[in-house]
Amino acid sequence: MANAVEIDAVSKTFKLYHERGTSLKERLVKAGRSRYDELKALQSISFDVAEGETIGILGRNGSGKSTLLKCICGVLQPSEGEIRVRGKLAGLLELGAGFQPELSGRDNIYLNGSMLGLTRKEIDDVFDDIVGFAELESFIDNQVKFYSSGMYVRLGFAVAVNVDPDILVIDEVLAVGDEKFQRKCIARIKQFQEMGRTIIFVSHSADQVRSICDRAVVLQTGEMIGMGTPGDAVRLFRERLLEADGAPPAEEAAPEVEPGQQGDRFLLRIREVFTSVSEGESPVLESGDPFSVTAVFRVKEEIDSMVFVIEVHGAKGELLLRTDTNELGMATDAPLGEGRVTFEFPSWPLSDGRYDISVGAQSRLGETTYDWRENVVSVEVVYHGKASGLLNLPLSASLTAGGPIVRKKL
Ligand SMILES: Nc1ncnc2c1ncn2[C@@H]1O[C@H](COP(=O)(O)OP(=O)(O)OP(=O)(O)O)[C@@H](O)[C@H]1O
Ligand SMILES: [Mg+2]
Known part of the structure; x- marks a missing residue:
């Protein structure tokens, strides 16, 4: 099967600039010394995502998950390495990314849609579906700066899934919506999977990763420390969390x-x-x-x-x-x-x-x-019984024959 995304030795280094010396003397003293520190947010990450596959990304805060997704979406350029993407990609990045706060929800839908390569006519066609999915009918002409974080996420997700992408990239935003909306998103993600689309998905929820992903990647301070079945990845992630808290890995x-x-x-x-x-x-x-x-x-x-x-x-x-x-x-x-x-x-x-x-x-x-x-x-x-399904509940049935049958007169 062809790859939808290929990530090849990708590194991303951020420069953290020191406060500038304000006086001439300070500047002279500091001259010759580096004006910034380097932060290696991603270090030589390589993995492929096959078409139709759902990949989870697990990692602690600051491990580089969002940075990796931004590189995949093209919002950030890797400092080294290469990312190849085959197909139309829609991303739902960190909260509010990609929205213009001064514009209304309506205008943001058109703006986002056109950034994803849709014509005005194509956006007109999906506009009602987006607003309906996001349940924002009454707020769609308000400026998005007045939206709650849940409303932001609903709009972002609704746009991303309704522009018919081949590859859907979702940062850990589902956690923000309420439970009902989360269920709706998960159902939509599963529908996407059935259509053979590719998904890259960041989550802190081990259960979401297990129930949705085919494979998962574990990041730790910018390095990829493992990739495997969701079960193995969750185990590695939890073990590393424990190590970080001062306990040894479970094997020891x-x-x-x-x-x-x-x-x-x-x-x-x-x-x-x-x-x-x-x-x-x-x-x-x-x-x-x-x-x-x-x-x-x-x-x-x-x-x-x-x-x-x-x-x-x-x-x-x-x-x-x-x-x-x-x-x-x-x-x-x-x-x-x-x-x-x-x-x-x-x-x-x-x-x-x-x-x-x-x-x-x-x-x-x-x-x-x-x-x-x-x-x-x-x-x-x-289970030796005849019932099918997951549960074997104690159950009996009774049937009464010959009792009075009450018919309601019309
Ligand atoms: N634009 C930036 N400039 C400087 N440093 C940055 C920038 N973006 C991210 N970083 C740093 O890069 C590292 C990785 O950040 P990133 O947001 O990718 O982590 P994350 O795994 O998504 O974390 P979280 O679980 O908190 O969302 C962090 O140390 C962060 O401070
Ligand atoms: Mg993040």
Whole structure:
């Protein structure tokens, strides 16, 4: 299959200028010294995006995601390397990029459309669809500087998807819209995928990346540290987040460090995770049977207000369940020393398939992750019933014959 986008050894360096010396003396003193620092926002990034593929880009704040998208859209020129794009590209960059604040929504639609290569007539034809999709009928003649951030995003997304691009580039803007609009955007993105279009998509949401993307790239301080399946990319991204917070990657996890041993510098480590199935005789679970997941952990120092989190993902990476010990009514202080937490499902009401389970320890509000084990265990489920679909809900049917049939007289 042909490539829609080829990114070949792309680097982008920004020059950060120092404040200029104001007096002659200052300028003389500074003469000969560099007037700027260089910031390497992207360092030799290379990857190809095949036609019809959806690529996710994951990375912390400042890792270069938006810079990369701007280079792909041609808003910025790479300092080195080359980007080749085949087809018409529409981008939804950072909030408000591409809009003229003094102009109305209507004029901005025409301006944006013409920048994307549409004639006035072509824009006339899609104008109502854009306004309708953005739900901005009553505001379309207002200057966009009076729009809320959600309204900006709605307009930007509506323009990008209605100009019929071959390649859609979306920066992390979906997070701004409300939930209903987000769902509408995701539905539109999926429709795009079915039409065989190419999408490049920045998101902080691991679940969005998993459910939408075919592959994902992980950026860290301007370098591409990995590219792979969404599951692998999310795992790498989360591990690196933990490292940055002072914990080692999961592979070096604590099992080697015995309780009380020197060198265990972490507040809390999840040492092992197992399930009732992995402990039992058969490696598969019968749908509807009880199931449990246990994490063995060690808490080194007192932590106020922490929770253990469990997530269950389906085979396509879709999130089926996420909850934590606080939501399940348990106390939120971590017991010091060695302990274990067990999540018990009295019945596992899911149909055939493989389910991946992640376990983590976080502060109650989720700002700090003490430890996280992505897809640490999985369970294979067999279902012997006849119903199809994902769920195996307890269900019965009844049918009554011969009862009174009430007909309403006309
Ligand atoms: N125009 C610019 N001039 C100077 N530095 C810039 C410019 N644009 C971005 N940078 C810097 O480049 C680095 C990468 O920024 P970028 O916006 O690409 O990150 P990001 O991954 O999109 O982050 P976020 O998740 O916060 O959106 C940052 O250190 C940023 O400060
Ligand atoms: Mg950004």
